[in-house]
Amino acid sequence: DIQMTQSPSSLSASVGDRVTITCRASQKISNYVNWYQQKAGKAPKLLIYGASSLQSGVPSRFSGSGSGTTFTLTIRSLQPEDFATYHCQQSYSIPRTFGQGTKVEIK
Amino acid sequence: EVQLVESGGGFVQPGGSLRLSCAASGFTFSRSWMYWVRQAPGEGLVWVARLNSDGSSSRYEDSVKGRFTISRDNAKNTLDLQMNSLRHDDTAVYYCAREDGDNSGWHFDLWGRGTLVTVSS
Secondary structure: OOOEEEEOOEEEEOOOOOEEEEEEEOOOOOOOEEEEEEOOOOOOEEEEEOOOEEOOOOOOOEEEEEEOOEEEEEEOOOOHHHOOEEEEEEOOOOOOEEOOOEEEEEO | OOEEEEEOOEEEOOOOOEEEEEEEEOOOHHHOEEEEEEEOOOOOEEEEEEEOOOOOOEEEOHHHOOOEEEEEEOOOOEEEEEEOOOOHHHOEEEEEEEEEEEOOEEEEEEEOOOEEEEEOO
């Protein structure tokens, strides 16, 4: 199975900050990475698919990049509604595997 | 409205059984590959089972093989998960999710709200 490792596991940031979360795959997976946002008690919500494509309706301050084994999710200017947990996920092979999540908290 | 709504969660003793259901609406369910994904308290997301669009091909996460069965009724737009021989570590919120995409990439674009399964004596 492909292991997805996110870093950091948590971070504290202020409104307006630029935030970057990294996800590393245990083998090359081209651009088959997705990013999800999950707020407490809610279902995950798709933000980015195919490493860099923005899901419809998602604000443009979210962006994704990377290929191969290293991927990043960037939030350009953190907003109050962005405080949540973010998960990466690979769709290169079955089983679909997720990172352990990165919790973004208010500083 | 395009949505997935899970039901059937609850409290069960170890060794017991539970059947989860997911009702789909607002999209062509019969064309969609469907998944169950779970999340233990305070933990990350874990894929549990997958079923292709016509129900002919299923896959399971290793820890649930032989205990869980995923099925669907395309006439009723429902996806089920029969869970037998439940263990403490099956305690989680179970989400129904739709996988969309093509050969350039696949992603879970629609999720239900989840249903909580608690396995405890």
